[in-house]
Amino acid sequence: MNQREIFLRHVAQTSPAPLALEITKASGVTLYAADGKTYTDLIGGISVANMGHGHPAVLAAIRAQSEAYLHIMVYGEFVESPQVRYAQQLASLLPASLNSVYFTNSGAEAVEGAMKLAKRVTRRTGIIAFNNSYHGSTQGALSIIGDEYWRNAYRPLLPDVSHLEYNSFASLDSITDRTACVFAETVQAEAGVKPPSVEWMKALREKCTTTGTLLVLDEIQTGFGRTGTLWGFEQYGIVPDILLLGKALGGGLPLGAFIADRALMGMLAENPVLGHITTFGGHPLSCAAGSAALQAMLEEKVVEQVETKGRLLDSLLSHPLILGRSRAGLWLSLRFDTFETNKWIIDRCIAKGILTDWFLFASDSLRISPPLIITEAQLREVAATLLSVLDEYQREFLPGK
Numbered sequence: 001m002n003q004r005e006i007f008l009r010h011v012a013q014t015s016p017a018p019l020a021l022e023i024t025k026a027s028g029v030t031l032y033a034a035d036g037k038t039y040t041d042l043i044g045g046i047s048v049a050n051m052g053h054g055h056p057a058v059l060a061a062i063r064a065q066s067e068a069y070l071h072i073m074v075y076g077e078f079v080e081s082p083q084v085r086y087a088q089q090l091a092s093l094l095p096a097s098l099n100s101v102y103f104t105n106s107g108a109e110a111v112e113g114a115m116k117l118a119k120r121v122t123r124r125t126g127i128i129a130f131n132n133s134y135h136g137s138t139q140g141a142l143s144i145i146g147d148e149y150w151r152n153a154y155r156p157l158l159p160d161v162s163h164l165e166y167n168s169f170a171s172l173d174s175i176t177d178r179t180a181c182v183f184a185e186t187v188q189a190e191a192g193v194k195p196p197s198v199e200w201m202k203a204l205r206e207k208c209t210t211t212g213t214l215l216v217l218d219e220i221q222t223g224f225g226r227t228g229t230l231w232g233f234e235q236y237g238i239v240p241d242i243l244l245l246g247k248a249l250g251g252g253l254p255l256g257a258f259i260a261d262r263a264l265m266g267m268l269a270e271n272p273v274l275g276h277i278t279t280f281g282g283h284p285l286s287c288a289a290g291s292a293a294l295q296a297m298l299e300e301k302v303v304e305q306v307e308t309k310g311r312l313l314d315s316l317l318s319h320p321l322i323l324g325r326s327r328a329g330l331w332l333s334l335r336f337d338t339f340e341t342n343k344w345i346i347d348r349c350i351a352k353g354i355l356t357d358w359f360l361f362a363s364d365s366l367r368i369s370p371p372l373i374i375t376e377a378q379l380r381e382v383a384a385t386l387l388s389v390l391d392e393y394q395r396e397f398l399p400g401k
């Protein structure tokens with residue numbers, strides 16, 4: 001059996017058609033496959049590799065920490081300097097009320113922790129989330145994702161959860177003094193990069209404040225520069241009560257976090273104590289890697305270039321097959337007529353050495369979320385290849401047009 005066959009037999013499968021590329025090395029924006037092919041990575045591990053693959057500062061931090069210690073104790077008992085350093089670094093880059101960082105293993109675990117914290121703080125049970133939002137795949141996170149197709153097979157789900165229309169002022173009437181928290185993405189990622197209006201975000205913040213509801217912003221995809229500012233919420237002039245981070249947070253290693261004010265977070269330490277327990281949350285290697293990636297992002301002034309790069313790519317990608325588009329920073333969604341068209345284009349892109357895919361709740365739309373360190377020359381190359389694929393589609397299926 002070759003590697004691919006062993007993968008299909010012994011690595012649990014959740015997709016009838018996994019990409020099944022065998023990658024042997026990843027560096028910068030390039031993935032190197034076992035068969036000698038190379039790919040420009042326009043996915044970045046789904047907005048994880050914002051600083052590219054194998055950044056030297058991240059690798060050095062991992063090396064140094066691995067020689068000091070790996071796991072030594074469950075979360076929260078020992079003073080582990082990678083956690084301490086990273087929590088302080090994050091707090092220094094966030095508004096004053098986001099000063100206490102609970103590190104988890106994953107984004108979904110951060111969602112779970114935030115739900116529990118909101119229930120403890122407000123002593124309420126109602127949870128509100130939005131249609132077409134993605135928050136993770138554990139039983140609690142699944143309960144709040146905004147798509148019935150993905151939820152339905154796993155009922156019963158959490159009780160007292162309601163889903164509202166995103167970016168709709170009428171929806172806000174459903175937030176009441178029974179609501180513990182509202183979960184919202186700062187830009188809806190899997191809906192196909194859908195930013196709400198500034199006015200709506202401000203109204204959402206206001207409604208949460210007046211009803212005593214905690215506003216939880218999921219920045220697991222939007223964080224770390226993706227949308228053109230370090231944190232997505234900066235563009236709306238609001239501050240959440242709880243901030244969720246993940247993906248790029250670990251610099252390529254697994255890490256999530258929910259972040260709130262110390263006064264709220266303290267509720268997890270009493271009645272019962274150990275209000276959220278995790279063995280590996282805040283793993284020293286992950287914190288060391290994430291902190292190094294963030295430091296490099298700041299030193300290399302990566303975020304400052306995101307908007308210019310995103311605008312450039314957007315301007316290069318003009319084609320009659322593209323029926324709609326949406327962008328936030330260096331994050332694009334291109335809509336075609338059907339999933340089948342999109343899939344044909346994605347497959348041809350992969351054959352031509354560009355790795356991309358579609359969005360969970362927008363399968364007719366192509367995802368472009370490259371490492372933020374991609375250069376303008378690389379963006380021009382990618383755009384030329386993508387346009388050549390669209391021309392090819394047109395010649396093959398719409399010859400008269």
Ligand SMILES: Cc1ncc(COP(=O)(O)O)c(C=O)c1O
Binds near residue numbers: 137
């Ligand atoms: C916006 C958002 N929230 C939460 C999650 C869940 O994170 P994880 O897969 O690390 O559990 C994801 C993952 O794709 C996400 O995109």
